[in-house]
Amino acid sequence: MYKIVSARFLAENIKMFEIEAPRIAKRRKAGQFVIVRLDEQGERIPLTIADSNVETGTITIIVQGAGKTTRKLNLKEAGDTILDVAGPLGQPSHIENFGTAVSIGGGVGAAIAYPTAVALKEAGNKVITINGARNKDMVILEDEMKKVSDEAYVTTDDGSYGFHGFVTQKLQALIDGGEKLDFVLAIGPIPMMRAVAEVTRPYGIKTVVSLNPVMVDGTGMCGGCRVVVGGESKFACVDGPEFDAHLVDFKNLADRNRMYNVHEKAALEHFETDCKLEKQIQAQASN
Amino acid sequence: MKIHRHEMPEQEAKARCGNFDEVNFGYTPELAMEEALRCIQCKDPVCIEACPVNVKIDEFIGLVAEGKFLDAAQKIKEDNALPAICGRVCPQEDQCEQVCVIGKKSEPVAIGNLERFVADYERNSGNMKLPEVKPATGKKVAVVGSGPAGLTCANDLAQWGHEVTVFEALHELGGVLMYGIPEFRLPKQIVREEIDNLKKLGVKFQTNVVVGRSVTIDELMEEDGFDAVFIGVGAGLPWFMGIPGENLNGVYSANEFLTRVNLMKAYDSNYDSPVFDCKGKNVAVIGGGNTAMDAVRTARRLGAEKVYIIYRRSEKEMPARIEEIKHAKEEGVEFIMLNSPVEFVGDENGWLKGVKCLKMELGEPDESGRRRPVPVKDSEYVIDIDMVVISIGNGSNPLIKQTTPEIGTSKKGTIVVNQETMQTSKKGVYAGGDIVTGGATVILAMGAGRTAAKAIHEELMNVTVNAE
Ligand SMILES: Cc1cc2nc3c(=O)[nH]c(=O)nc-3n(C[C@H](O)[C@H](O)[C@H](O)COP(=O)(O)OP(=O)(O)OC[C@H]3O[C@@H](n4cnc5c(N)ncnc54)[C@H](O)[C@@H]3O)c2cc1C
Ligand SMILES: Cc1cc2nc3c(=O)[nH]c(=O)nc-3n(C[C@H](O)[C@H](O)[C@H](O)COP(=O)(O)OP(=O)(O)OC[C@H]3O[C@@H](n4cnc5c(N)ncnc54)[C@H](O)[C@@H]3O)c2cc1C
Ligand code: SF4
Ligand code: SF4
Ligand code: FES
Numbered sequence: 001m002y003k004i005v006s007a008r009f010l011a012e013n014i015k016m017f018e019i020e021a022p023r024i025a026k027r028r029k030a031g032q033f034v035i036v037r038l039d040e041q042g043e044r045i046p047l048t049i050a051d052s053n054v055e056t057g058t059i060t061i062i063v064q065g066a067g068k069t070t071r072k073l074n075l076k077e078a079g080d081t082i083l084d085v086a087g088p089l090g091q092p093s094h095i096e097n098f099g100t101a102v103s104i105g106g107g108v109g110a111a112i113a114y115p116t117a118v119a120l121k122e123a124g125n126k127v128i129t130i131n132g133a134r135n136k137d138m139v140i141l142e143d144e145m146k147k148v149s150d151e152a153y154v155t156t157d158d159g160s161y162g163f164h165g166f167v168t169q170k171l172q173a174l175i176d177g178g179e180k181l182d183f184v185l186a187i188g189p190i191p192m193m194r195a196v197a198e199v200t201r202p203y204g205i206k207t208v209v210s211l212n213p214v215m216v217d218g219t220g221m222c223g224g225c226r227v228v229v230g231g232e233s234k235f236a237c238v239d240g241p242e243f244d245a246h247l248v249d250f251k252n253l254a255d256r257n258r259m260y261n262v263h264e265k266a267a268l269e270h271f272e273t274d275c276k277l278e279k280q281i282q283a284q285a286s287n
Numbered sequence: 288m289k290i291h292r293h294e295m296p297e298q299e300a301k302a303r304c305g306n307f308d309e310v311n312f313g314y315t316p317e318l319a320m321e322e323a324l325r326c327i328q329c330k331d332p333v334c335i336e337a338c339p340v341n342v343k344i345d346e347f348i349g350l351v352a353e354g355k356f357l358d359a360a361q362k363i364k365e366d367n368a369l370p371a372i373c374g375r376v377c378p379q380e381d382q383c384e385q386v387c388v389i390g391k392k393s394e395p396v397a398i399g400n401l402e403r404f405v406a407d408y409e410r411n412s413g414n415m416k417l418p419e420v421k422p423a424t425g426k427k428v429a430v431v432g433s434g435p436a437g438l439t440c441a442n443d444l445a446q447w448g449h450e451v452t453v454f455e456a457l458h459e460l461g462g463v464l465m466y467g468i469p470e471f472r473l474p475k476q477i478v479r480e481e482i483d484n485l486k487k488l489g490v491k492f493q494t495n496v497v498v499g500r501s502v503t504i505d506e507l508m509e510e511d512g513f514d515a516v517f518i519g520v521g522a523g524l525p526w527f528m529g530i531p532g533e534n535l536n537g538v539y540s541a542n543e544f545l546t547r548v549n550l551m552k553a554y555d556s557n558y559d560s561p562v563f564d565c566k567g568k569n570v571a572v573i574g575g576g577n578t579a580m581d582a583v584r585t586a587r588r589l590g591a592e593k594v595y596i597i598y599r600r601s602e603k604e605m606p607a608r609i610e611e612i613k614h615a616k617e618e619g620v621e622f623i624m625l626n627s628p629v630e631f632v633g634d635e636n637g638w639l640k641g642v643k644c645l646k647m648e649l650g651e652p653d654e655s656g657r658r659r660p661v662p663v664k665d666s667e668y669v670i671d672i673d674m675v676v677i678s679i680g681n682g683s684n685p686l687i688k689q690t691t692p693e694i695g696t697s698k699k700g701t702i703v704v705n706q707e708t709m710q711t712s713k714k715g716v717y718a719g720g721d722i723v724t725g726g727a728t729v730i731l732a733m734g735a736g737r738t739a740a741k742a743i744h745e746e747l748m749n750v751t752v753n754a755e
Contacts, residue, residue: 023496023502024501027500027501027502037458041552041558041559042559043551043559043560043561044458044560069559083458084458084495085495086457086458086494086495086496086497087501088500088501089497216543216546216547216551216560217456217457217546219497219500219684219686220523220684220685221523221524221525221542221546221684222540222542222543223527223540223542223543224539224540224543226527226534228534233527233533233534238685238686251637252534252637255535255636255637256534258636259563260561263561263564264561267559
């Protein structure tokens with residue numbers, strides 16, 4: 001059992017948790033993740049370690065309610081527990097002093113990009129962050145990003161805050177403005193990562209993406225997380241999750257991530273019906 | 288008078304295709320005693336030599352014949368800590384039963400069935416005796432991995448009075464016994480009870496610890512104060528075939544398919560983990576080992592319409608246990624022999640549609656003595672398939688090697704040990720089971736765990752233990 005010591009929403013549907021896991025807190029490095037199982041019937045899902053504190057023995061995760069498991073997790077509060085947390089898993093981000101490094105986070109991807117941005121700063125890079133969201137309310141970690149960045153930008157799809165447009169447009173604007181970029185990290189939805197790869201490809205800028213295939217064990221045992229990089233199959237949980245964006249087969253990743261769509265939709269619908277029922281029962285009880 | 292071997296009562300084939308309950312029911316006490324009488328109590332019991340852990344077969348069967356089932360259980364446990372498991376999954380036809388003298392004229396004594404009966408009898412009697420534990424030695428040993436190798440090593444070390452902690456990467460204990468071998472062949476409750484017994488002996492278990500990631504072997508020894516470490520992490524890296532289409536949706540490794548179904552209980556709608564919906568679909572499993580049989584029979588139970596085994600040699604060369612092959616056939620599995628997949632064919636959305644196969648014929652024998660399959664020219668054709676499970680074996684997971692490079696490994700990635708002691712090239716670190724041999728058997732893994740435990744005890748206490 002792993003205890004949740006704090007929990008708060010950062011934006012609608014995006015929640016940050018601090019969880020007691022001293023062993024993981026001690027060893028984790030930027031770019032690594034944990035596998036979480038909420039309860040006996042739960043599935044195992046991967047979540048990036050956004051931060052850790054060795055003194056308190058806690059790790060931080062930031063979760064976007066996507067389907068049943070993540071929404072169920074986001075109902076939890078401080079004091080609740082999670083049945084299983086295993087990690088840290090995956091290869092740590094490859095960090096060096098590249099020169100000027102851009103860290104791009106789309107949506108909850110900002111949570112995954114953040115720890116790597118911190119590590120890039122510590123390694124002496126000039127760090128530029130681009131934090132993209134659908135609208136103003138969905139922007140997360142703005143202050144944290146600002147603190148580690150030499151330049152911090154926020155983009156919104158609807159223009160309600162910061163730069164009006166996609167993260168790729170901001171990235172292109174930086175390049176067009178004459179900024180010499182040595183390294184780009186992009187984390188977010190698959191179409192976003194693919195688009196970033198296409199922006200940097202003509203300039204030969206080293207670009208890394210953190211891939212999000214469906215995982216089970218996270219230890220290299222099942223091969224379910226395989227992704228195609230440079231024409232070869234790689235296991236994202238042990239060889240990644242970060243890979244050279246210019247070599248990734250994004251179509252295959254997108255196809256594979258749809259493998260359980262029917263099941264996931266049904267699970268979510270059941271879950272929402274159950275939640276509604278529970279609320280009705282509670283409402284009746286308090287009447 | 289010749290008495291035929293008593294077959295084990297089992298679930299009827301049609302019924303069992305619709306459930307995950309155990310196929311075999313086990314002997315009744317009467318059947319067990321009758322079968323035990325078939326053993327002629329050889330002066331020189333060759334069967335014992337053929338058992339990798341040298342169970343005193345003649346003696347335990349003698350006790351069964353007298354109806355002393357609990358004594359028989361104690362007798363087996365002198366050499367085998369997990370008889371309920373071995374009685375079910377040992378490839379007896381290649382081991383103890385292969386050499387049984389009765390088998391020369393008739394069928395061999397059903398040693399495995401008897402072992403299983405005795406272990407189940409003891410468990411159900413509520414009279415499970417815990418072995419005696421020696422006084423505490425003050426020594427601490429870490430066991431990495433909770434498969435049969437790790438469990439056996441932990442069991443023996445605990446009995447010698449050492450403080451043992453088992454570290455397991457997954458959330459469940461038991462290794463392949465839990466996530467690989469299906470419920471219908473080895474009920475998980477039996478594995479859990481065996482593990483509970485270890486807990487009663489004082490063995491501590493920590494799940495969710497991925498050694499090499501959560502903690503390294505060096506840290507275990509230097510910071511956490513373990514005097515020795517046993518590595519029993521199994522052969523957990525699935526091999527793929529390297530043919531086109533391998534990353535289509537619907538293509539699984541056996542590890543993933545079986546893990547989803549067994550460990551994550553995808554067959555039970557109360558559990559969240561999904562697995563490909565086999566209902567009414569065509570499923571092919573590639574390979575001829577126990578894992579392949581388990582996968583194909585699992586797909587059948589998940590409601591698949593047609594289930595195929597595709598194997599590149601002939602049935603005679605299949606490494607699976609005979610009982611598994613027989614059961615699979617009874618359950619309607621079609622065996623497509625001498626066929627080698629060359630491509631997985633998919634649709635534009637990335638879903639598997641078929642498997643392109645090349646027909647083979649048997650050529651000259653290879654190093655293993657098996658006749659090597661050679662392709663028949665222009666014989667390619669496509670079988671319509673919705674889901675495929677690749678079950679061609681496992682390599683070694685490199686996690687520990689990467690973080691503890693002093694531990695010597697072979698070209699294949701297996702850990703190299705001294706066969707007498709199971710000691711690795713790093714002092715105080717031992718290894719055994721599939722991580723040393725490559726994918727093998729439960730009983731060999733247990734034997735290795737036992738050998739290592741003895742050597743660890745000798746090193747820690749600076750003593751020599753005589754083999755009884
Ligand atoms: C290395 C890695 C790090 C991640 N870090 C974060 C993070 O920090 N915060 C965050 O909010 N999300 C993160 N994700 C994504 C997160 O794991 C999925 O959103 C989650 O598993 C969805 O589960 P669900 O039941 O809520 O939704 P579902 O309805 O089951 O699935 C929604 C979508 O999530 C993906 N998914 C489903 N099951 C899994 C699974 N077992 N493993 C991986 N993906 C799955 C699929 O693409 C699916 O279509 C990460 C994924 C990976 C691979
Ligand atoms: C589907 C299937 C069917 C089989 N059927 C039979 C059969 O009928 N008869 C038979 O005799 N044999 C059978 N086998 C083979 C047999 O199961 C194995 O030979 C045996 O389990 C090996 O035992 P082990 O202890 O070496 O490893 P495993 O059983 O593989 O256990 C290793 C354990 O270590 C854990 N681990 C791995 N890495 C780490 C790490 N870094 N840190 C912590 N823990 C880790 C794993 O999660 C696992 O729990 C079968 C195998 C499979 C896959
Ligand atoms: S442990 Fe296996 S090989 Fe040994 S006697 Fe029992 S069934 Fe036979
Ligand atoms: S070889 Fe057969 S008959 Fe002889 S002791 Fe062993 S089991 Fe009994
Ligand atoms: S999640 Fe199973 S191998 Fe990566």
